[in-house]
Amino acid sequence: MxxxxxxxxxxAVEDAEALRKACQGWGTNEKAIISILGHRNAAQRMQIRLAYEQLYQxxxxxxxxxxxxxxxxxxxxRWILDPADRDAVLAHVAIRKTKPADYxxxxxxSCTRSPEELLAIRRAYQARYKCSLEEDVAAHTSGDVRKLLxxxxxxxxxxGEEINARLADSEADILHNAITKKEFNHEDVIRIVSTRSKTQxxxxxxxxxxxxxxxxxxxxQLGESGDQFLEALRTTIRCINDPKKYFEKVLRNSIKKFGTDEDGLTRAIVTRAEKDLKDIKELYYQRNSVPLEQVVAKDTSGEYKAFLLTLLGKED
Amino acid sequence: MxxxxxxxxxxAVEDAEALRKACQGWGTNEKAIISILGHRNAAQRMQIRLAYEQLYQxxxxxxxxxxxxxxxxxxxxRWILDPADRDAVLAHVAIRKTKPADYxxxxxxSCTRSPEELLAIRRAYQARYKCSLEEDVAAHTSGDVRKLLxxxxxxxxxxGEEINARLADSEADILHNAITKKEFNHEDVIRIVSTRSKTQxxxxxxxxxxxxxxxxxxxxQLGESGDQFLEALRTTIRCINDPKKYFEKVLRNSIKKFGTDEDGLTRAIVTRAEKDLKDIKELYYQRNSVPLEQVVAKDTSGEYKAFLLTLLGKED
Structure with missing residues (x-):
């Protein structure tokens, strides 16, 4: 939830007017911006952008x-963008970050969005960057990591929900064989995790x-730590297997670090606030025995903190 | 054209009624079927199917x-199906044909349809076969051919139409280096031909x-003949580089063979009749100094011949 x-x-018109007012004159009224945008869903934010454009060119x-x-x-x-467009931006930043790409x-x-959502992201990516997502990923990675990505x-x-039990059986064996032999990059491993349906x-x-x-x-975890491909494979399987649990860990890691990882924190909160952040918050509490809001409030400050807490569901 | x-x-209603009549009673009136369906475009054929279903359940x-x-x-x-659905069927038959798949x-x-058309085919494939196209391709091929396919x-x-000239330059060199060293299956070769835009x-x-x-x-052609991957790579490049010329060759080969290859002949005519078969016919004439219709008429017979000639633009 x-x-x-x-x-x-x-x-949308009143929101656009209020945002205009918040941006005018000496200083910006960040509180007003948060109290509007932090309480609007993707469709409403899109309407506000359109209304604002019409009213003020x-x-x-x-x-x-x-x-x-x-x-x-x-x-x-990140929040104001349409979700598919936002994911295109996040992917682009990650790919071009530094060498190596933040895979x-x-x-x-690619693994926590639905198949249709991923298509929408690929379309948005092309509209923005005049090339395909896979083209950029391929050009900025190499070796086995590239194959997987x-x-x-x-x-x-x-x-669909159909499951082929016999196939699950045989492919579980293929995966187990490859992992036992430490052939993590075996082409069948990549084929299975990248083509089969999530239910399968x-x-x-x-x-x-x-x-x-x-x-x-x-x-x-049998593999060497520091093996990039293995880490990518683990992330893939965790994202497919239990996306909420995966995001709980993204949040945990982004806060736990010496110096908060604002990119990870923002990304997890912004991309899940309209989807399942309530469930992720519960998982976080179960796992860490402290409410996520409390940790976020302690680790961040100012308007950034106020905005994140609003997205986390805090009443104004 | x-x-x-x-x-x-x-x-659509009159067409549906006429088709019903052609199918009723002793024997089928194939001529009537050809004279209707052979002169209707994809949208009209779809309307006829809907009208027929409504009228006669x-x-x-x-x-x-x-x-x-x-x-x-x-x-x-093949002709009556919606183009995306038809391509899904053609791909499925090819993949499952025999080992190895008719790649x-x-x-x-995958290379002569537009990017949006290919997406529609992948959707149609899933609707029909309850799995993804890439999943089936991956499960029925192996090695380098699988990577490419x-x-x-x-x-x-x-x-889009944008071209990055610097990239064209550097990637032409990458391709030339790989080909000169006979490393046809080099991962950069696969990356380039499978991710770059066709214009690029x-x-x-x-x-x-x-x-x-x-x-x-x-x-x-430097490579060994009989090398499956190399043949697949050549087909890929020919399909991207000049699809009309590619289809001219499909037609030429399907007729030239000892015993006509009806699958190839039907496929090329049915899939291009609404698109660019007129241009392909011209290329055929240029290359073979004999009109395509004449060769088709000689190599086929009966209603099959009558239907193909109708699709080739023969007046009734």
Whole structure:
């Protein structure tokens, strides 16, 4: 379930007017910006952008970028974008970050979104960057990691509920054989995790655990730490197997670090606030015995903190 | 340009009634079926199917399958399907044909259709077969051919006209280096042909010819004949570089063989009749100094012949 609180009745024109007012004159009224945008869903934010453009012949996003700064600006920018467009931006930043590309973000986007959502992201990517997502991923990675990543971003997985039990059985064995022999990069491993439907893969992973007495993610810890491909494979399987649990860990790691990882924190909160952040918050509490809001409040400050807490469902 | 001749005014209901009549009583009136379906475009055929279903609570396709037989039945069946659905069927038949899969058809479908058309085919494939196209391709191929095929069917290429000249330059060199060293299956070769936009690839292939004095397709003949991967790579490049010329050759080969290859002949005519078969016919005449219709008429017979000639633009 989502965390953001959206009022029953909203007017895109009134919101646009209020945002204009918040941006005018000496200083910016960040509180007003948060109290509007932090309580609107994707469709409403899109309407506000359109209304703002019509009223003032100005791009709201550009205006906000010039008014805001730092982590708060980046969070608002990511939040205001249409989800597919936002994911295209996140992927692009991750791919071009530095060498090597931040492939965990690419995996996260390709494996925790639905097949149709991933297609929408690929379309948005092309509209923005005049090339395909897989083209950029392929050009900025290499070796086995490239094989895996290109296959993941190119996949249009079957989204039905059907399970082929015999296939789950045989492919659990293929995975187990490869892992036991430490052939993590075996082409069948890449083929299976990148083409099978998520429902089918869950069945395969369950079968793996039943037949071999241990989960595939546990088994993958057999490899050398620091092996990039192995880490990418582990992230892939975790994203497919239990996306909520995966995001709980993204949040945990982004806060646990010496110096908060604002990119990870913002990304997890912004991309899940309209989806399942409530469930992720619960998992976080179960796992860490402290409410996520409390940790976020302690680790962040100013408008950035106020904005994240609003997205986490705090009443104004 | 298309070859089929479509009257200005058509009524789906009248067509459905006439088809019903053609199927009723003793014997089937194949001429009537050809004179209707052979002169209707994809949207009209879809309307006829809907009208037929509403009028008679019967699936027109099933009815035709029970009335017709042989090459004629297969041609009508392929023709009446929505193009994306038809390509899904063609791909499925090719993949499952025998071991090894008929990968030329898979390449043809993935490289001569537009990026959006290929997406529609992947959707249609999932709706029909409850799994993804890339999943089936991956499960029925192996080795380097698999790498290439999975990448081709999974691609959602950028479809814009922009060309990056520097990239064309550097990637022409990468391709030339790999080909000179006979490393045809080099991962960069697969990456380039499967992810770059077609416009970009045309620029790259032109650059290749300019810089190295010979075309990439000519250069690819350096390899061993009978090398499956090399043949697949050649087909890929020919499909991207000049689809009309490619289809001219499909037609030429399907007729030239000892015993006509009806699958190839039907496929090329049915899939191009609404698109560019007129241009392909011209190329055929240029290359073979004999009109395509004449050769088709000589090599086929009966209703199958009558249907193909109608699709080739023959007046009734």
């Amino acid at each position: 989502a965390t953001i609180l959206v009022p029953d009745q909203v007017s 100005e791009d709201l996003i550009k205006r906000l970028e010039s008014e805001l700064s730092g982590d708060f600006e980046r969070a608002v920018y 965990h973000v690419v995996i996260e986007i 290109v296959a993941l971003v190119s996949a249009f997985r079957y989204d 893969l869950m069945a395969t992973f369950n079968r793996y655990r039943d037949d071999h007495g241990t989960s595939i993610t546990k088994n993958l | 298309a070859t089929i001749l479509v009257p200005d005014q058509v009524s 019967e699936d027109l396709i099933k009815r035709l399958e029970s009335e017709l037989s042989g090459d004629f039945e297969r041609a009508v069946y 030329h058809v898979v390449i043809e479908i 999975v990448a081709l069917v999974s691609a959602f290429r950028y479809d 690839l045309m620029a790259t292939f032109n650059r290749y010819r300019d810089d190295h004095g010979t075309s990439i397709t000519k250069n690819l």
